Amino acid sequence: MKLPIVENSGSNSESGSCQPSRCGSGTAATPLPADIQERVANHPCFSEQAHHYFARMHVAVAPACNIQCNYCNRKYDCSNESRPGVVSEVLTPAQAVKKVKAVAAEIPQMSVLGIAGPGDPLANPERTFETFRRLSEETPDIKLCVSTNGLNLPASVDELCKHNIDHVTVTINCLDPQIGARIYPWIFWDHQRLRGVEAARILIEQQQKGLEMLVERGILVKVNTVLIPGINDQHIPELSRVIREKGAFLHNVMPIISDPSHGTYFGLTGQREPTAAQLQEVQESCAGDMKMMRHCRQCRADAVGLLGEDRGEEFTLEKIDTMEIDYPAAMEKRARVHEEILAGLEQDQNPTDTGVTDGRAVQMAVATKGQSLINQHFGHATEFLVYEASPEGVRLVGHRRVPRPYCEGGSSCGEDAEAIMSAIIEQLAGCEVLLCSKVGFEPWTALEAAGIQPDGEHALEPIEEAVKSVYQQMMTREPVELPATERQSA
Amino acid sequence: MAYEITDKCVKCTACELVCPNAAISETATVFVIDPGICTECADAYPEAQCSSICPIEGAIVDELGDPINPPGSLTGIISLATA
Numbered sequence: 001m002k003l004p005i006v007e008n009s010g011s012n013s014e015s016g017s018c019q020p021s022r023c024g025s026g027t028a029a030t031p032l033p034a035d036i037q038e039r040v041a042n043h044p045c046f047s048e049q050a051h052h053y054f055a056r057m058h059v060a061v062a063p064a065c066n067i068q069c070n071y072c073n074r075k076y077d078c079s080n081e082s083r084p085g086v087v088s089e090v091l092t093p094a095q096a097v098k099k100v101k102a103v104a105a106e107i108p109q110m111s112v113l114g115i116a117g118p119g120d121p122l123a124n125p126e127r128t129f130e131t132f133r134r135l136s137e138e139t140p141d142i143k144l145c146v147s148t149n150g151l152n153l154p155a156s157v158d159e160l161c162k163h164n165i166d167h168v169t170v171t172i173n174c175l176d177p178q179i180g181a182r183i184y185p186w187i188f189w190d191h192q193r194l195r196g197v198e199a200a201r202i203l204i205e206q207q208q209k210g211l212e213m214l215v216e217r218g219i220l221v222k223v224n225t226v227l228i229p230g231i232n233d234q235h236i237p238e239l240s241r242v243i244r245e246k247g248a249f250l251h252n253v254m255p256i257i258s259d260p261s262h263g264t265y266f267g268l269t270g271q272r273e274p275t276a277a278q279l280q281e282v283q284e285s286c287a288g289d290m291k292m293m294r295h296c297r298q299c300r301a302d303a304v305g306l307l308g309e310d311r312g313e314e315f316t317l318e319k320i321d322t323m324e325i326d327y328p329a330a331m332e333k334r335a336r337v338h339e340e341i342l343a344g345l346e347q348d349q350n351p352t353d354t355g356v357t358d359g360r361a362v363q364m365a366v367a368t369k370g371q372s373l374i375n376q377h378f379g380h381a382t383e384f385l386v387y388e389a390s391p392e393g394v395r396l397v398g399h400r401r402v403p404r405p406y407c408e409g410g411s412s413c414g415e416d417a418e419a420i421m422s423a424i425i426e427q428l429a430g431c432e433v434l435l436c437s438k439v440g441f442e443p444w445t446a447l448e449a450a451g452i453q454p455d456g457e458h459a460l461e462p463i464e465e466a467v468k469s470v471y472q473q474m475m476t477r478e479p480v481e482l483p484a485t486e487r488q489s490a
Numbered sequence: 491m492a493y494e495i496t497d498k499c500v501k502c503t504a505c506e507l508v509c510p511n512a513a514i515s516e517t518a519t520v521f522v523i524d525p526g527i528c529t530e531c532a533d534a535y536p537e538a539q540c541s542s543i544c545p546i547e548g549a550i551v552d553e554l555g556d557p558i559n560p561p562g563s564l565t566g567i568i569s570l571a572t573a
Contacts, residue, residue: 066543068545
């Protein structure tokens with residue numbers, strides 16, 4: 001497909017090493033129902049296809065929280081971490097509106113504004129709803145959404161409906177209060193701090209009730225679940241079944257982030273993070289007939305840009321003050337850009353069929369900067385998308401963040417090359433091929449030695465086409481069928 | 491009879507939102523409780539509201555300077571903090 005190239009008034013220069021990312025579009029398994037697909041067509045978080053092209057931003061207007069999660073520590077002013085709960089500056093509603101308008105003018109691919117924290121948006125109702133109210137008046141073309149822990153959800157549903165919010169994300173980690181008591185040390189409810197199983201029971205009850213109320217009102221609900229090995233991993237398939245029955249349209253199972261340096265309870269008590277394979281296994285076991293989300297990047301509560309990139313630093317309050325923006329013209333341009341992207345996506349009903357009828361599944365890592373193309377140098381990639389090709393088709397199954405890109409540019413290029421390379425190879429476990437626009441001799445050799453075939457021959461080609469063609473070649477060279485058990489674990 | 495906010499405050503605003511007396515306000519660095527207004531919620535609730543939602547151990551203290559939420563009471567990480 002052909003897509004417009006969008007210029008960004010020079011503001012998107014090669015700033016540092018931060019490179020975007022992307023993920024797969026049309027999937028082999030479980031497409032969304034047509035009416036929902038239409039509603040999420042331009043939503044980068046809800047539509048895998050859209051996330052290659054459309055940008056989102058979060059505004060951090062909601063600092064207070066009404067519960068504590070053992071995986072969360074809401075530290076402020078940490079620009080080097082990318083995870084939910086962390087922001088660089090908390091904004092007033094007026095500042096947030098100003099920022100949204102500036103970003104939407106500079107990044108015309110922007111389609112969605114979310115409020116996700118750093119606390120719980122519904123525990124800050126005045127700030128959250130004031131922001132939504134003003135945005136629905138001043139940027140009516142931008143979709144509004146909100147993420148919540150669900151405790152105040154039933155009480156907020158009517159207010160949410162007033163602001164024309166048609167997407168809500170609820171983080172639900174369990175249905176069993178015994179499990180909940182290990183995840184949530186306390187909640188603030190009915191003017192008291194409650195703890196233990198009783199607190200978890202109330203939280204779970206409110207989450208489930210809130211989910212039902214939203215579905216009743218026709219609001220799209222995505223459920224986020226943090227996969228915590230040893231705590232809720234066995235429980236997630238059951239959870240997935242229940243929320244699907246209640247009408248959630250998308251389930252996003254995300255790995256717990258438990259780096260001890262973040263100072264969370266789980267981080268400090270040695271809670272392990274799941275491996276990429278474990279995450280994928282749980283996601284597969286939930287898949288059923290509900291769409292599973294594979295492209296989530298667990299972004300900050302003040303993230304800006306395409307998923308996988310964060311351009312927040314370009315839009316600090318100080319920088320926004322110096323920008324001269326023609327808002328009506330920006331809105332017109334945005335409408336044009338969105339229309340072009342959507343028209344392109346409509347044409348892009350590329351079949352994901354691989355044409356291979358017999359063969360094992362193969363995972364391939366892809367370096368990309370967006371637009372659904374293989375268009376990034378290996379050395380610049382901060383993350384890789386992982387696609388799986390099999391007789392069932394080509395689909396995105398996840399993404400792997402690398403601690404540092406191989407080549408950060410400037411004088412640092414080449415320093416610690418070996419250490420970085422082995423960290424990247426560790427992250428790419430399970431991948432047999434690496435598709436990128438270019439790769440140097442040294443990383444090439446290292447990848448090959450690790451059993452990952454580097455491939456720069458498909459530069460600038462659409463990802464799924466390239467994955468398909470590499471897979472076809474592999475399978476013609478490899479005619480022997482593996483036993484079914486091995487296929488499953490591949 | 492009034493509580494006080496220490497410099498451990500991270501300015502999350504939660505206390506301000508739940509104070510029934512509007513006794514809490516923001517300064518450049520932390521939030522402060524007006525001792526002339528604060529009643530420690532004595533007539534309104536069984537427990538003071540600010541210290542029932544505050545997520546930071548040691549950020550709210552009583553008149554003697556003793557923390558309402560001592561280390562470990564909210565996060566469970568006391569042994570690690572003192573080890």
